[in-house]
Amino acid sequence: MTLSFWQQRNREAEIACDVAVVGGGLIGCATAYWLRRLRPKLEVVVVEAGRLASGASGRNAGFLLQGTSDDYITALQLYGPERTRRLWNFTRENQRLITSQLKPEAFDLEASGSLTVAGSRKEAERLADGVPRMRADGSPVAFLPPDEANRRLSGQGFHGALYVPSGCMLNPAALVAYVAAQSRALVLEDHPVCEVQETGEDVLLETTVRRVRAAQVVLAVNAYLPRLIPSLSRFVRPVRAQMLATEPLLPRWLPLPAYSHEGYFYLRQHDDGSLLLGGARHLHHDVERGYEDATTPALQADLERYLHHHFPQARGAHVQQRWSGVMGFSPDRLPVLGAVPGLVGSYWAAGFTGHGMGYGFRFGRLMAEVVLGFPRPEELDLFTEARFLKESEPVRLANGSTG
Ligand SMILES: Cc1cc2nc3c(=O)[nH]c(=O)nc-3n(C[C@H](O)[C@H](O)[C@H](O)COP(=O)(O)OP(=O)(O)OC[C@H]3O[C@@H](n4cnc5c(N)ncnc54)[C@H](O)[C@@H]3O)c2cc1C
Structure with missing residues (x-):
């Protein structure tokens, strides 16, 4: 031109x-x-x-x-x-x-609303312990015991969750x-x-x-x-994060964002049914730093393992997209x-x-x-x-x- x-x-x-x-x-x-x-x-x-x-x-x-x-x-x-x-x-x-x-x-x-989901009993105890204090400080949150948390997530293996209405x-x-x-x-x-x-x-x-x-x-x-x-x-300092998105899985069974395992995994389902999952950085600390825009097979495999373990209904779902982004950590x-x-x-x-x-x-x-x-x-x-x-x-x- x-x-x-x-x-x-x-x-x-x-x-x-x-x-x-x-x-x-x-x-x-x-x-x-x-x-x-x-x-x-x-x-x-x-x-x-x-x-x-x-x-x-x-x-x-x-x-x-x-x-x-x-x-x-x-x-x-x-x-x-x-x-x-x-x-x-x-x-x-x-x-x-x-x-x-x-x-x-x-x-x-x-x-x-959103769910902060416990990946261990200890995390669940901490989330539950925070509830009275959070309510007193102006956040009308609720702790969901394991059964209720897994039901809300249509998942399994979670130890409880904090429901944050806002x-x-x-x-x-x-x-x-x-x-x-x-x-x-x-x-x-x-x-x-x-x-x-x-x-x-x-x-x-x-x-x-x-x-x-x-x-x-x-x-x-x-x-x-x-x-x-x-x-x-x-x-x-630059820290990398990776995500994936599956093909649409319908009917949509996860209507709210889930931030689990101390925030090291995060999952939501888009309204077209696609599951968007990110995290697993804590398992790959040495690699997940710097500015390179790239995904790695090892971390992506950990994301899929998490997905299949907690959400058996997503096993076999085709992953349509994988990507990374650079976060700034203070x-x-x-x-x-x-x-x-x-x-x-x-x-x-x-x-x-x-x-x-x-x-x-x-x-x-x-x-x-x-x-x-x-x-x-x-x-x-x-x-x-x-x-x-x-x-x-x-x-x-x-x-x-x-x-
Ligand atoms: C995979 C991933 C998942 C995340 N999930 C969440 C989430 O669900 N919720 C949440 O709250 N946060 C999330 N975050 C963090 C969130 O995305 C960031 O905290 C937020 O986007 C930071 O915004 P920003 O505008 O500071 O930075 P950026 O969005 O990084 O914007 C900085 C911009 O500066 C531009 N730039 C850089 N250098 C120059 C230059 N020399 N000249 C001109 N332009 C330049 C870049 O191109 C970029 O567009 C996630 C991050 C990643 C990577």
């Missing part, structure tokens, strides 16, 4: 905007959405290396779970009672904002596309950013296609953050929001640790409030990089305060 004089000129033209958001996953698109909701006249550009949702946001299971990646009792031990309660509230608000501000049918949201499932790639469209931001796909430079007046993003100038920048590239800013590698398994070193007023977010759908839309609002310099954005203290910094490394927010 030839390129006209005009096409060539447009390709090379520099683009200037108020805020450039690097990364077209859920976090980048949600940030663009909230920037424009809070300041409709703001010129926002989303700069994405591939296509929108080509990263983890378009490759995940589409579970909109509540809470952190750990069960409540473990979270209490890791984060303390107050922070755990607030983290759960944050994810409940995320779900509430998605269902109230957006059009759920645009991304096939099913308000099904859990949902959706089509994550459609959610990202919808949020991006609603933001009305300019989206530049196939524009990998290779360098971020402070010019003295603004920030210059060098891409392999053209330059983007912005007063402020948001880096929402999750696991890829250390590739862009190597000094931030201590906050996020040191304490919670998302991190920080200031880009050397760029006043520019921020990054990463480390969603396999749970970015549960935080993402609400997190975009938090990010937008920080970028716009809102005084004391609510819940910033839950996620700020300050928790990892020494006193000699201050966090600079746009409003001049520290996070």
Whole structure:
């Protein structure tokens, strides 16, 4: 195909905007959405290396779970009672904002509730022990004993489950596309950013296609953050996850998402009957790291073993698709929001640790409030990089305060 004089000129033209958001996953698109909701006249550009949702946001299971990646009792031990309660509230608000501000049918949201399923007696005890505390903290959850759990799952061999009424499932790639469209931001796909430079007046993003100038920048590239800013590698590391999808198995027998064995397996059945299963990473720790987009026969065989063991009705089902995605893991398994070193007023977010759908839309609002310099954005203290910094490394927010 030839390129006209005009096409060539447009390709090379520099683009200037108020805020450039690097990364077209859920976090980048949600940030663009909230920037424009809070300041409709703001010129926002989303700069994405591939296509929108080509990263983890378009490759995940589409579970909109509540809470952190750990069960409540473990979270209490890791984060303390107050922070755990607030983290759960944050994810409940995320779900509430998605269902109230957006059009759920645009991304096939099913308000099904979710099951956190115990793979061992010990896990079942922990899930049951968490129930009174969770109820007191505002989550009307219920513990299902083994018989009831296996009946709800149409499965066998599970030791119980926690039913979380506000859990949902959706089509994550459609959610990202919808949020991006609603933001009305300019989206530049196939524009990998290779360098971020402070010019003295603004920030210059060098891409392999053209330059983007912005007063402020948001880096929402999750696991890829250390590739862009190597000094931030201590906050996020790339971890691979693999999934498979079977041929449609009808009638549909699993109407809600199941997160089992401490989250190391996750399963849902799409409304066309296809089973989507992911996990088994804990059995292949050495291999499941880095950025390579590939599946491995050994891990995929473990996924199938899990499926056939717990769901005999799926034995013999043809696997139609296998894929992988790269997650960004943080040191304490919670998302991190920080200031880009050397760029006043520019921020990054990463480390969603396999749970970015549960935080993402609400997190975009938090990010937008920080970028716009809102005084004391609510819940910033839950996620700020300050928790990892020494006193000699201050966090600079746009409003001049520290996070
Ligand atoms: C297989 C799998 C299953 C999962 N299941 C779930 C689930 O069911 N529920 C849940 O809550 N979470 C799940 N997760 C995690 C969830 O997908 C992530 O936490 C979430 O998508 C993170 O969103 P993000 O926008 O930060 O990152 P990404 O979606 O990874 O977006 C980052 C974007 O930045 C772009 N980018 C990178 N470098 C550059 C550059 N230099 N220039 C321009 N663009 C760049 C990438 O192309 C990418 O599109 C799963 C993840 C995987 C991989």
